[in-house]
Amino acid sequence: xxxMKSWVxxxxxxxxxxxxxxxxxxxxxxxxxxPRCGVAIGEMIVDVAxxxxxxxxxxxxxxxxxxxxxxxxxxxxxxxxAAFRARMTQLxxxxxxxxxxxxxxxxxxxxxxxHLPFAVSEYTDFYAGKNHAYNVGxxxxxxxxxxxxxxLHLPIGYNGRASSVVVSGTDVRRxxxxxxxxxxELPYFGPCKRFDFELEMGAVVGTPSEGMVSVAxxxxxxxxxxxxxxxxxRDIQAWEYQPLGPFQAKATATTISPWVVMKAALEAFRVxxxxxxxxxxxxxxxxxxxxxxxxxxxxxxxxxxxETVITRTNYRxxxxxxxxxxxxxxTSGCPMNAGxxxxxxxxxxxxxxxxxxxxxxxxxxxxxxxxxxxxxRSFLEDGDTLTxxxxxxxxxxxxxxxxxSGKILPAPPNxxxx
Amino acid sequence: xxxMKSWVxxxxxxxxxxxxxxxxxxxxxxxxxxPRCGVAIGEMIVDVAxxxxxxxxxxxxxxxxxxxxxxxxxxxxxxxxAAFRARMTQLxxxxxxxxxxxxxxxxxxxxxxxHLPFAVSEYTDFYAGKNHAYNVGxxxxxxxxxxxxxxLHLPIGYNGRASSVVVSGTDVRRxxxxxxxxxxELPYFGPCKRFDFELEMGAVVGTPSEGMVSVAxxxxxxxxxxxxxxxxxRDIQAWEYQPLGPFQAKATATTISPWVVMKAALEAFRVxxxxxxxxxxxxxxxxxxxxxxxxxxxxxxxxxxxETVITRTNYRxxxxxxxxxxxxxxTSGCPMNAGxxxxxxxxxxxxxxxxxxxxxxxxxxxxxxxxxxxxxRSFLEDGDTLTxxxxxxxxxxxxxxxxxSGKILPAPPNxxxx
Numbered sequence: 134x135x136x137m138k139s140w141v142x143x144x145x146x147x148x149x150x151x152x153x154x155x156x157x158x159x160x161x162x163x164x165x166x167x168p169r170c171g172v173a174i175g176e177m178i179v180d181v182a183x184x185x186x187x188x189x190x191x192x193x194x195x196x197x198x199x200x201x202x203x204x205x206x207x208x209x210x211x212x213x214x215a216a217f218r219a220r221m222t223q224l225x226x227x228x229x230x231x232x233x234x235x236x237x238x239x240x241x242x243x244x245x246x247x248h249l250p251f252a253v254s255e256y257t258d259f260y261a262g263k264n265h266a267y268n269v270g271x272x273x274x275x276x277x278x279x280x281x282x283x284x285l286h287l288p289i290g291y292n293g294r295a296s297s298v299v300v301s302g303t304d305v306r307r308x309x310x311x312x313x314x315x316x317x318e319l320p321y322f323g324p325c326k327r328f329d330f331e332l333e334m335g336a337v338v339g340t341p342s343e344g345m346v347s348v349a350x351x352x353x354x355x356x357x358x359x360x361x362x363x364x365x366x367r368d369i370q371a372w373e374y375q376p377l378g379p380f381q382a383k384a385t386a387t388t389i390s391p392w393v394v395m396k397a398a399l400e401a402f403r404v405x406x407x408x409x410x411x412x413x414x415x416x417x418x419x420x421x422x423x424x425x426x427x428x429x430x431x432x433x434x435x436x437x438x439x440e441t442v443i444t445r446t447n448y449r450x451x452x453x454x455x456x457x458x459x460x461x462x463x464t465s466g467c468p469m470n471a472g473x474x475x476x477x478x479x480x481x482x483x484x485x486x487x488x489x490x491x492x493x494x495x496x497x498x499x500x501x502x503x504x505x506x507x508x509x510r511s512f513l514e515d516g517d518t519l520t521x522x523x524x525x526x527x528x529x530x531x532x533x534x535x536x537x538s539g540k541i542l543p544a545p546p547n548x549x550x551x
Numbered sequence: 552x553x554x555m556k557s558w559v560x561x562x563x564x565x566x567x568x569x570x571x572x573x574x575x576x577x578x579x580x581x582x583x584x585x586p587r588c589g590v591a592i593g594e595m596i597v598d599v600a601x602x603x604x605x606x607x608x609x610x611x612x613x614x615x616x617x618x619x620x621x622x623x624x625x626x627x628x629x630x631x632x633a634a635f636r637a638r639m640t641q642l643x644x645x646x647x648x649x650x651x652x653x654x655x656x657x658x659x660x661x662x663x664x665x666h667l668p669f670a671v672s673e674y675t676d677f678y679a680g681k682n683h684a685y686n687v688g689x690x691x692x693x694x695x696x697x698x699x700x701x702x703l704h705l706p707i708g709y710n711g712r713a714s715s716v717v718v719s720g721t722d723v724r725r726x727x728x729x730x731x732x733x734x735x736e737l738p739y740f741g742p743c744k745r746f747d748f749e750l751e752m753g754a755v756v757g758t759p760s761e762g763m764v765s766v767a768x769x770x771x772x773x774x775x776x777x778x779x780x781x782x783x784x785r786d787i788q789a790w791e792y793q794p795l796g797p798f799q800a801k802a803t804a805t806t807i808s809p810w811v812v813m814k815a816a817l818e819a820f821r822v823x824x825x826x827x828x829x830x831x832x833x834x835x836x837x838x839x840x841x842x843x844x845x846x847x848x849x850x851x852x853x854x855x856x857x858e859t860v861i862t863r864t865n866y867r868x869x870x871x872x873x874x875x876x877x878x879x880x881x882t883s884g885c886p887m888n889a890g891x892x893x894x895x896x897x898x899x900x901x902x903x904x905x906x907x908x909x910x911x912x913x914x915x916x917x918x919x920x921x922x923x924x925x926x927x928r929s930f931l932e933d934g935d936t937l938t939x940x941x942x943x944x945x946x947x948x949x950x951x952x953x954x955x956s957g958k959i960l961p962a963p964p965n966x967x968x969x
Contacts, residue, residue, distance in 0.1 A: 255673070255713055260795055281793050286738050287729050291795040292710035295673055296886040308883040309763060311705050311832065320704050322832045322882075344963065345727065366883065375699050377678055377709040378796020384885035414729065414740045415967045464740075465726040465784065466963070467802035468714040545762065545884070549833045 134401050136530040138227040141239070143175030150392075150524060150533025151175055156221050157392035157534065158203045158357065161245040168201035168248045173392055173535070174225055176242055181221075183238040189231065190220050202252045203393065207339035207356045207471040214339065214356065218397055247391035247535075249300045250359075251337060254472035256293040256387065257462060258333075258363055260284075261453035263407075265479040268493045285411040288453040288461050290475075293363075294384045298474065301360075301391050301537045307515060307544040308385040310369035320372060324544035327367035327498070327512045330519050331479040332431050332489035334448050335361035336455030337393055338473035344466055349420045351459035354469070358399065358425070358455075360390035360521045360537035361476050367492055367512070387476070390521070390534040398532050402426045402525040404449045406457075417461060423454035429480060429523040431489070433504065436516030441504040443494060446480050446487040448523070515543045552819050554948040556645040559657070561593030568810075568942060568951025569593055574639050575810035575952070576621045576775065579663040586619035586666045591810055591953070592643055594660055599639075601656040607649065608638050620670045621811065625757035625774045625889040632757065632774065636815055665809035665953075667718045668777075669755060672890035674711040674805065675880060676751075676781055678702075679871035681825075683897040686911045703829040706871040706879050708893075711781075712802045716892065719778075719809050719955045725933060725962040726803040728787035738790060742962035745785035745916070745930045748937050749897040750849050750907035752866050753779035754873030755811055756891035762884055767838045769877035772887070776817065776843070776873075778808035778939045778955035779894050785910055785930070805894070808939070808955040816950050820844045820943040822867045824875075835879060841872035847898060847941040849907070851922065854934030859922040861912060864898050864905040866941070933961045 137153040138145055144152050151157065151173040161178050162168040171178040182198040184190045192213050197205045206217060224235050260266055263280075266289075270279030283289065299305075307328050313320035339356030346354065363383060370382030403422040427448040434440035458475055479489040488494045491512050494502050498511035513519065521537040555571040556563050562570050569575065569591040579596050580586040589596040600616040602608045610631050615623045624635060642653050678684055681698075684707075688697030701707065717723075725746050731738035757774030764772065781801060788800030821840040845866035852858035876893055897907040906912045909930050912920050916929035931937065939955040 283731075283738075283790055283793070286731075287791065289791070289795055290798050292712055292798070294710055294885055296888055296891075297884075306884055310882050311879075313701075313704075320701075320832065322834050345966070347966075369883070372701055373705065373707070374794070374796075375701070376792070376796070377707055378792075378794070380708050380710070381879070381883040381885065384880075384883040386884070414738065416740050461729075461799070462802075464728050465787070465799040465802040466715075466724055466804075467712055467799065470714055473714075548763070548765075 135528050139174060139225045140227050140229055140232055141174045141177055141225060143177065146175065147529055149175050150531060150535055152530040153222060153225055154527065154530055155394060155398050155532045156218060157394045159250045159392045160201045160248040161240070162248065163240050163244050170198045170201060170203060172221060173242065178240045178242055178245055179235060180238040180240060184235070187234065189224070189234045192217055201248060203250055204252050204472045207251065208341070210340045211353055214395060215397065218395065247300055247302060249298065250391060250393050251472050253295040253298045253474050254470040256295040256298055256474045257290050258293045258383065258476035259288050259290040259458050259478040261288045261451055261458060261478040262480050262489065263452040264450065264481040264483055265489060265493065268481060268488065272497045288458045290458060290462065291378045293387065297384050298387045298389060301388055301535065303388065303539060304542050305364055305386045305388070305539045306542045308366050308369065309544055309547055310366055310381055311372060312368050313372045322549050323547055325366040325369055328541065329365045329367050329491045329512055330431065331363040331365055332429060332444065332446065332521055333361040333363055333479060334427065334477045335359040335389055336459065336475045338459065338469050339471055341471055342463055342469045345463045346460055348417065348456050348460045352423055352456035354459060355396055355455060357393040357395040359393050360523050360534045362388040362519065362521050362537055362539065363476055364388065388537055388539045390537040392535045394532060394534055399425045399525055401527060406454055407452060416464065417457050419454060419457060423456040424449050424451055425525060427523050427525045429521065432520045433510065434518045435504065435506060435508055438506045440520065441506065443502055444486060444488055446482040446489060448480060450480050450482050451477055513541050515541050517541045553946050557592060557643045558645050558647055558650055559592045559595055559643060561595065564593065565947055567593050568949060568953055570948040571640060571643055572945065572948055573812060573816050573950045574636060575812045577668045577810045578619045578666040579658070580666065581658050581663050588616045588619060588621060590639060591660065596658045596660055596663055597653060598656040598658060602653070605652065607642070607652045610635055619666060621668055622670050622890045625669065626759070628758045629771055632813060632815065636813065665718055665720060667716065668809060668811050669890050671713040671716045671892050672888040674713040674716055674892045675708050676711045676801065676894035677706050677708040677876050677896040679706045679869055679876060679896040680898050680907065681870040682868065682899040682901055683907060683911065686899060686906065690915045706876045708876060708880065709796045711805065715802050716805045716807060719806055719953065721806065721957060722960050723782055723804045723806065723957045724960045726784050726787065727962055727965055728784055728799055729790060730786050731790045740967050741965055743784040743787055746959065747783045747785050747909045747930055748849065749781040749783055750847060750862065750864065750939055751779040751781055751897060752845065752895045753777040753807055754877070754893045756877065756887050756893070757889055759889055760881055760887045763881045764878055766835065766874045766878045770841055770874035772877060773814055773873060775811040775813040777811050778941050778952045780806040780937065780939050780955055780957065781894055782806065806955055806957045808952040810953045812950060812952055817843050817943055819945060824872055825870060834882065835875050837872060837875060841874040842867050842869055843943060845941050845943045847939065850938045851928065852936045853922065853924060853926055856924045858938065859924065861920055862904060862906055864900040864907060866898060868898050868900050869895055931959050933959050935959045
């Protein structure tokens with residue numbers, strides 16, 4: 134599919150994240166106005182709540198955009214999602230007859246503040262990138278035992294904390310926590326010293342389910358995708374995670390991109406998961422390609438200094454797709470809801486330059502990463518701004534997510550400092 | 552404090568769970584009517600939404616009971632909770648002047664269907680019972696390594712799945728899942744064979760927080776307590792839980808009692824946590840007694856047969872209190888919300904007869920439990936009804952939670968059976 138042209142000129146630029154082919158979903162506010170649902174088009178945002186109020190779009194007998202979250206559209210299901218995209222495409226396409234109805238509802242992205250695009254019902258994080266699992270396993274258990282015995286048979290996941298999910302641009306405060314250095318006899322309470330990012334994609338569940346769903350049904354349930362940075366306190370995790378998994382190490386914040394790219398916008402970029410190293414059980418087998426070719430990169434900018442791109446990789450590096458993860462998530466009968474967020478797991482490529490965390494890039498701190506500024510990093514330092522970017526690249530256009538960014542603030546005062 | 556007498560006669564019986572001293576919070580419906588917030592008193596329920604509509608209780612400028620959840624009162628904080636209890640006590644006490652205003656809003660519990668008492672925001676489960684952790688550790692790692700090294704230093708917890716929390720009386724369907732028997736080379740997909748209960752208390756967070764709170768502040772944030780059964784698929788867990796913790800093994804259902812007992816009703820029963828075996832870091836030290844003397848028991852009734860009480864224990868067996876757990880939960884900056892539910896962890900006493908799960912009672916299936924019917928159980932069987940009961944026992948009265956019960960239904964058909 135080539136670039137679809139829009140009468141919003143900036144949407145036709147080859148380097149925009151937001152051509153007419155994309156139409157991602159966000160929540161924005163301008164000035165003192167309340168946050169509202171909007172769709173990005175080039176350098177602009179279309180206020181879809183305004184279009185609904187004017188009767189220009191009408192998806193249901195009751196309003197869908199009366200709350201500053203996309204959950205209500207999600208719950209309406211795939212037919213409504215398709216109807217919404219068709220209508221928005223009609224309104225924004227080059228030569229559209231109803232241009233005058235849209236014009237009063239256009240805002241400049243440069244003037245807008247972005248908010249969480251949906252109410253996060255629950256947040257699950259997976260561990261489904263094989264290179265990442267292998268790298269981390271090597272560091273902690275040696276190469277022979279790097280991959281846990283279950284890893285090639287199921288997408289390992291754990292429940293995260295929905296209340297800690299924030300939108301790009303939110304500052305992230307270095308956490309305090311209970312720490313025990315390997316040689317120390319006793320733990321102490323203080324600021325995390327090994328604060329890290331994790332480059333992930335997030336799948337957003339749209340239609341709810343009860344009972345078990347197949348991989349094909351799971352794929353139908355997914356509304357769209359975001360960029361996701363699962364901030365991780367490696368030293369807190371090392372002490373707390375046995376035997377029940379990560380807890381406070383992952384609860385400081387998880388940052389997502391301001392825009393949810395609907396699955397329909399990514400259809401042209403579907404790719405298959407890599408060849409299976411062990412046969413999967415039938416319930417996890419994919420009926421077709423369920424990953425996406427999305428190029429990803431991470432930039433790190435020390436306070437007041439230029440950014441260095443520290444890794445480049447691709448979503449297609451995952452071993453399990455979001456549809457497989459979601460199907461596995463329902464095996465126990467676990468009910469899923471609109472707004473459930475599934476983190477893919479850290480996306481690392483096979484080469485050193487494509488690793489998706491500083492833990493891997495600096496190999497546990499033993500090989501610090503050198504930035505273009507001449508500084509080096511084993512883990513994140515206060516003042517650093519970390520930015521994820523991603524785009525599927527088509528013929529003369531790209532489908533992007535906007536930047537997924539956060540700045541590290543110093544730890545809060547420690548009320549228990551001795 | 553002695554029994555406080557009510558003009559509702561059944562509330563003065565020494566064996567009722569619901570004397571005037573209790574006033575627990577639930578959500579009920581009668582016939583075709585919509586679910587409403589209510590308070591248990593003896594054999595009756597007071598419709599507090601009705602009292603609010605009539606202006607008999609008024610806690611805020613806007614309605615607090617217009618939704619069938621207690622979250623709105625929770626969010627108002629401890630002063631509103633105290634005002635609510637004071638007003639209800641005034642209305643229901645022996646000789647109350649306003650008896651006639653209450654009478655139209657009284658329903659018989661026998662006629663009511665109970666619903667989830669609050670909207671569960673997020674669900675966290677802890678592992679804070681030392682006897683349980685030791686027993687399970689012995690079975691899986693041997694007595695020398697039974698307690699993980701971090702266990703005596705922090706309350707180990709993991710995030711559960713809020714969407715799977717159900718109210719007492721909801722049937723629980725045996726889950727399907729990926730299983731690998733220890734001797735098998737490959738996993739298979741089928742019904743759980745080691746389905747179990749876990750006897751726990753749940754603390755319900757009332758006031759929200761951002762940033763770290765002290766143990767004293769955490770205690771103030773807790774609205775009340777429920778009985779909680781964290782249904783557990785032991786065989787699914789054994790294969791999935793390394794390295795990131797339990798996931799689908801705990802996602803089928805978690806059953807809570809229909810009544811939330813407010814913290815104020817339990818004040819007379821506060822007890823201290825057991826003596827520390829290792830000093831806790833200052834952030835986890837308790838300024839006073841934060842556990843409760845609550846007697847607990849579990850009954851198991853095979854389909855159509857009489858119940859056997861299979862364990863008796865007490866909430867005071869916990870090593871960490873809910874206030875300590877909640878304080879630890881906030882160390883990373885994790886935001887907490889009204890309706891967050893914290894499971895205590897399985898409550899096992901020191902003796903065999905006081906263990907809080909079949910895994911422990913049958914020692915991994917090696918010593919099946921004999922029921923009064925002559926049958927034996929290593930794990931739960933289809934048709935079994937499992938019931939938790941609990942009460943704090945005062946001078947001539949008891950503060951109870953109502954039964955926390957669930958019946959096991961057979962696993963759903965396995966669409967992938969070979």
